[in-house]
Amino acid sequence: MMVRDSISERTSRRMIVVVLTLFLLQGLSNGTFAQETGKSPNTLEKAFPSASKCKRCHERVFEEWETSPLARSIHSPAFRASLDMFLASPVGKDKAQCFRCHAPHVREFPDQVQHFIDEAKSGDPLLDGVACAQCHLIKQVDRTKHPPEPTYDIESKTLYGPYRDFVPNLAHQSMELGLFQQSDLCLNCHQSVPSAANLGKTNDLLGGWDQNKAVKSGKECQTCHMPEQIGESANGEKKRKVANHTFPGRVGKLRQEAAKLDVQTRVEGEKTTVTVKVQSLVPHSLPATHPAWASLLLDLDIKGKNLKTVFTDKRVYGRVYQDSKGRKTSFDFEAVKVLEDTVLKAEEMRVETFTFSTPKDTKTFDVEVTLNYAPLTGPPAFIQRVEAESSRGSMDPVFQPIEIVKYVENIPVTK
Ligand code: HEC
Ligand code: HEC
Ligand code: HEC
Ligand code: HEC
Ligand code: HEC
Structure with a gap:
C-alpha cells in the first residue's frame, strides 16, 4: 500500500514536471522566429x-x-x-x-x-x-x-x-x-x-x-x-x-502533359519503317540540362514471335559537354563547350525514323515506343560513388527510368 502510494505520488509529481516543462517549451517556441535576446546575432536558425x-x-x-x-x-x-x-x-x-x-x-x-x-x-x-x-x-x-x-x-x-x-x-x-x-x-x-x-x-x-x-x-x-x-x-x-506545394515535375500527374507520341509503321516486304513524331507539350526546354546528365530516352522495341525482342533502338534528348582538356564530361561544372544538344525545345515536334528487317516467322509483331526520363549515367567511378552513398545501392531511384508516355501497337505482317 505504502509503496504503491509513493510510486503514484512520484508519478504524479513527475507528470506535473513534464506538464510544466511542456508548457514552458511551448511558450518559448511560440514565436515562429526565435526570440531575440538582447543583442544576440541573427543566427541561421x-x-x-x-x-x-x-x-x-x-x-x-x-x-x-x-x-x-x-x-x-x-x-x-x-x-x-x-x-x-x-x-x-x-x-x-x-x-x-x-x-x-x-x-x-x-x-x-x-x-x-x-x-x-x-x-x-x-x-x-x-x-x-x-x-x-x-x-x-x-x-x-x-x-x-x-x-x-x-x-x-x-x-x-x-x-x-x-x-x-x-x-x-x-x-x-x-x-x-x-x-x-x-x-x-x-x-x-x-x-x-x-x-x-x-x-x-x-x-x-x-x-x-x-x-x-x-x-x-x-x-x-x-x-x-x-x-x-x-x-x-x-x-x-x-x-x-x-x-499546391508538391511541385509536380518528374513526380506527379503533370508528367502526362509532357509529350505526345504519334507512331506510324510501314511494312514493305523485307523492310519495315517506324516513324515516331515526338510532340513536346512543354513550354520550355525538356529536359532542363542541370544536372548535366539529365536526359530523356526514346526507346523503340520491336517484339516478334513469342513477344521476343527482335530489334531495339533509341534516341537521347539531352546534352553532351566537353571539358577544358577536350574530353566528354557529365558535369556542368567541368564543361567549357556543348558538344551535342538534342534537348527538345519548347513545344518542338521531333521526327525520328527507324528502319529494320521485318520480323520473320510471325503473322504480327508489336511496336513499343516509350519516352522516359533517363536513369543516371556518368563515368564508372561516379556511378560507383552514388551506389556507395545510397542505402539502396544500385537500386537507388536515380538508377530507375521514369516513364512519361508509352505507345504499343500490334502490326500485321501482310504479304
Ligand atoms: C501561429 C500560426 C502560424 C505560424 C507558426 C506560421 N504561420 Fe504563416 N500564416 C498564419 C496565418 C493565420 C496566415 C493567414 C492565412 C490567410 O490569410 O488565409 C498565415 C499566412 C502566411 C503566408 C501568406 C502571406 C501573404 O500575405 O500571402 C505565408 C507565405 C506564410 N504564412 C508562411 C509561413 C511560414 C514560412 C512559416 C514558418 C516560418 C509560418 N507561416 C508560420 C499562421 C502561422
Ligand atoms: C520554391 C518556393 C516555395 C517554397 C519552398 C514554399 N513556398 Fe509557399 N508559396 C510559394 C509561392 C510562389 C506561393 C504563391 C503561389 C501562387 O499564388 O500562385 C506560395 C504560397 C504560399 C501560401 C499561401 C497559399 C497557400 O497555398 O496556402 C502559404 C501559406 C505558403 N506558401 C506557405 C509555405 C510553407 C509553410 C512552406 C513550407 C512548408 C512553403 N510555403 C514552401 C513558394 C514557395
Ligand atoms: C532556392 C532555389 C529554388 C527556387 C527559388 C525554386 N526552386 Fe524549384 N528546385 C530547386 C532545386 C534545388 C530542385 C531540385 C531538388 C532535387 O531534386 O533534389 C528543384 C526542383 C523543382 C521541381 C521538380 C523538378 C523535377 O525534375 O521533378 C519543380 C517542378 C520546381 N523545382 C519548380 C519550382 C517553381 C515553380 C518555383 C517557383 C515558384 C521554384 N521551383 C523555385 C531550387 C529552387
Ligand atoms: C504550361 C505549363 C508549364 C509552365 C508554364 C512551365 N512548365 Fe515546367 N514543365 C511543364 C511540363 C508539362 C513538364 C514536363 C512534365 C513533368 O516533368 O512534369 C515540365 C517540366 C519541368 C521541370 C522538370 C523537367 C526537367 O527536365 O528537369 C522543371 C524543373 C520545370 N518544368 C520548371 C519550370 C519553371 C522554372 C517554369 C517557369 C520558368 C516552368 N517550368 C513553366 C509545364 C510547364
Ligand atoms: C542556380 C541554381 C543551382 C545551382 C548553383 C546548383 N544547382 Fe543543382 N539543381 C538546381 C535545380 C533547379 C535542380 C532541379 C532541376 C530539374 O529537376 O530540372 C537541380 C538539380 C540537381 C541535381 C539532381 C537532383 C538531385 O538532388 O539528385 C543534382 C545532383 C544537383 N543539382 C547537383 C548540383 C551540384 C553538385 C551543384 C554545384 C556544382 C549544383 N547542383 C548547383 C539548381 C542549382
Whole structure:
C-alpha cells in the first residue's frame, strides 16, 4: 500500500514536471522566429526557421512540400556524390556554390558553409534545403544578373506571399508581393547555373523563357508547377484559393502533359519503317540540362514471335559537354563547350525514323515506343560513388527510368 502510494505520488509529481516543462517549451517556441535576446546575432536558425515551425499552423502546405523534390534538395546520394566531385575539382574553390540554390540560406551565412557541407555529407541532414523560409523571405529577384540574384529579408521577420487580404497572426508579419505569382521567383534557381558560366549564352536551362508562348499567354511557372486549388491556407482558416506545394515535375500527374507520341509503321516486304513524331507539350526546354546528365530516352522495341525482342533502338534528348582538356564530361561544372544538344525545345515536334528487317516467322509483331526520363549515367567511378552513398545501392531511384508516355501497337505482317 505504502509503496504503491509513493510510486503514484512520484508519478504524479513527475507528470506535473513534464506538464510544466511542456508548457514552458511551448511558450518559448511560440514565436515562429526565435526570440531575440538582447543583442544576440541573427543566427541561421533564427533567420531561417525550419519548416517544422511552419507546420504548426500550415499543416496542409507542409505535408505537400514534404513530398516534393524541393524538400530533399540536399539529401540525394547523387547530390552528395556530385558535391564531392565538385569540391575536389579545380573549379571547386567556391564551396558555397551548390548550396546557393540547394540550401540558399548559405547566401546570408557564408562563413558557415562548412556546416552546410557537413550536413549534406551526413546523408540525413537536419538542415533544410529549399524549405518555406528559403522562398518566403525572398523580397526581390534581380533578373539582370546571370543567374538571377535573390535578395533575402532576414531583418523584418516578415513572410512574403500572394495574399493582400491575409488574416493577421501572432507568429509572423505577412506581406503581399507580386513576385510570388511570377516566374522570376523560380528563375532565380531554374534559369541557369553558375557552374556552367563558361558556356555563355548556352547556359540557359529553359531555353529563352522570356520569348516563349506561355509567357505571352500569361502563364507563369506557378500556373503549371503550383496549380491552384481550394483549401485551408492556415489551419482552421476559411477555405480560399491556395497553391499546391508538391511541385509536380518528374513526380506527379503533370508528367502526362509532357509529350505526345504519334507512331506510324510501314511494312514493305523485307523492310519495315517506324516513324515516331515526338510532340513536346512543354513550354520550355525538356529536359532542363542541370544536372548535366539529365536526359530523356526514346526507346523503340520491336517484339516478334513469342513477344521476343527482335530489334531495339533509341534516341537521347539531352546534352553532351566537353571539358577544358577536350574530353566528354557529365558535369556542368567541368564543361567549357556543348558538344551535342538534342534537348527538345519548347513545344518542338521531333521526327525520328527507324528502319529494320521485318520480323520473320510471325503473322504480327508489336511496336513499343516509350519516352522516359533517363536513369543516371556518368563515368564508372561516379556511378560507383552514388551506389556507395545510397542505402539502396544500385537500386537507388536515380538508377530507375521514369516513364512519361508509352505507345504499343500490334502490326500485321501482310504479304
Ligand atoms: C532556392 C532555389 C529554388 C527556387 C527559388 C525554386 N526552386 Fe524549384 N528546385 C530547386 C532545386 C534545388 C530542385 C531540385 C531538388 C532535387 O531534386 O533534389 C528543384 C526542383 C523543382 C521541381 C521538380 C523538378 C523535377 O525534375 O521533378 C519543380 C517542378 C520546381 N523545382 C519548380 C519550382 C517553381 C515553380 C518555383 C517557383 C515558384 C521554384 N521551383 C523555385 C531550387 C529552387
Ligand atoms: C542556380 C541554381 C543551382 C545551382 C548553383 C546548383 N544547382 Fe543543382 N539543381 C538546381 C535545380 C533547379 C535542380 C532541379 C532541376 C530539374 O529537376 O530540372 C537541380 C538539380 C540537381 C541535381 C539532381 C537532383 C538531385 O538532388 O539528385 C543534382 C545532383 C544537383 N543539382 C547537383 C548540383 C551540384 C553538385 C551543384 C554545384 C556544382 C549544383 N547542383 C548547383 C539548381 C542549382
Ligand atoms: C520554391 C518556393 C516555395 C517554397 C519552398 C514554399 N513556398 Fe509557399 N508559396 C510559394 C509561392 C510562389 C506561393 C504563391 C503561389 C501562387 O499564388 O500562385 C506560395 C504560397 C504560399 C501560401 C499561401 C497559399 C497557400 O497555398 O496556402 C502559404 C501559406 C505558403 N506558401 C506557405 C509555405 C510553407 C509553410 C512552406 C513550407 C512548408 C512553403 N510555403 C514552401 C513558394 C514557395
Ligand atoms: C501561429 C500560426 C502560424 C505560424 C507558426 C506560421 N504561420 Fe504563416 N500564416 C498564419 C496565418 C493565420 C496566415 C493567414 C492565412 C490567410 O490569410 O488565409 C498565415 C499566412 C502566411 C503566408 C501568406 C502571406 C501573404 O500575405 O500571402 C505565408 C507565405 C506564410 N504564412 C508562411 C509561413 C511560414 C514560412 C512559416 C514558418 C516560418 C509560418 N507561416 C508560420 C499562421 C502561422
Ligand atoms: C504550361 C505549363 C508549364 C509552365 C508554364 C512551365 N512548365 Fe515546367 N514543365 C511543364 C511540363 C508539362 C513538364 C514536363 C512534365 C513533368 O516533368 O512534369 C515540365 C517540366 C519541368 C521541370 C522538370 C523537367 C526537367 O527536365 O528537369 C522543371 C524543373 C520545370 N518544368 C520548371 C519550370 C519553371 C522554372 C517554369 C517557369 C520558368 C516552368 N517550368 C513553366 C509545364 C510547364
